[in-house]
Amino acid sequence: MGVKSKLFDKIVIFWNENFKFRLGIFLLVTIFFAFKFLEKFELSIDMAIIFVVYMFSMTFHEIAHGYVAYRFGDDTAKNMGRITLNPLKHIDLFGMIVPFIIFLCGFKFLIGWAKPVPVNFCKLTPRKKGIFCVCIAGVMVNFILAAVSLIVLRIIRNGLGIDNNIVKILIYIYLINLLLGIFNLIPITPLDGGRIVYFFSSGKIKKVYDFIEKYGVVIIIMIAYFVNEYFSDKILIMFDFFLKLTGTNLGL
Known part of the structure; x- marks a missing residue:
């Protein structure tokens, strides 16, 4: 043994x-x-839209972490040029490869990650409030983008068909950002939900998280596979419910 x-x-x-x-x-x-x-x-306009929306949604997610950290006193991300809309500053090679792989495998959902924004949590003031706000900032931005896309869809939907590219872009902004927000709340490090649990837990729980973090990506992919196999239809129905409020639907 x-x-x-x-x-x-x-x-x-x-x-x-x-x-x-x-x-x-x-x-x-x-x-x-x-x-x-x-x-x-098959290369299509939908795939191009998904890729661009996904890349910029991840970019806004990381900017939120860096900006909130800066507002709480940590200028690490700002000094490293990470509070920028340039997606090239945030792209992680593995985080872009994995979505491509799972897309080819027939997953109904995209998962992936950007390069984490560096944060010196010791500089945050007040520390506990700062840690929580920094960790939750990316998720909140994703939810805000999803909500804004629904509001705009509701405003412009009349007279526009489902095949209209503007409508498609807004639908994908909604779907991708809502998924990113929910996905990042999973309490597994290095996801934001895991970070929140880690920082506000006792020493024993932190030791467990220290152990599983090195396998975090594998665990996350396994969770994504399980959800895709057994819960994807139910999740799509939930997403479609909010979309129907705008007069649009996923055609389920």
């Missing part, structure tokens, strides 16, 4: 310390799924 444990620890250390190895594995998996599902792949 001890030998197996040591071998496992060595594998984990090797994985965490070798970026190029991880990148190679992700690329190989991506290429595998790309070839496997290539015949189903």
Whole structure:
């Protein structure tokens, strides 16, 4: 048992310390799924809209973290140029590859992540309130963007067909931001929900989170797979309910 444990620890250390190895594995998996599902792949205006909306939704999410941290006294993100609308400053390679893989796998939902905005929580004043506000800021911005898109849809919907590109953009802004907001509330680090639980928990719970954080991405993907398999239809019905208030629907 001890030998197996040591071998496992060595594998984990090797994985965490070798970026190029991880990148190679992700690329190989991506290429595998790309070839496997290539015949189903069709470039469309909808895919282009989804990609752009997704990228900028993640950008606004990260800007919110950095800006709120700045308002509470931490200028780390500002000094590193991370409070910017330039998505290239926020893109994480793995966070962009994973959505591509799961899209090819037939998932009904996109999951992914941007490069976390650096925050020095020790500089936040008042500290507890600052930590909570910084952690929740990205989620709140996603929910606000989703709500604004619904309001605009309600205003302009009359006379515009579902195939109108403006309507499509607003629908995708709503869907992607609502999903990002809910997804980031999952209490698993490195997601925002996990950060909130971590910072306001006792030492024992923090130790559990310290252990599982290195496997956080794997756990998140497993949760996404489970939700996609067993709850995706119910979630889409819920999303469609709010969309119907604007006179639009997902055609479920």
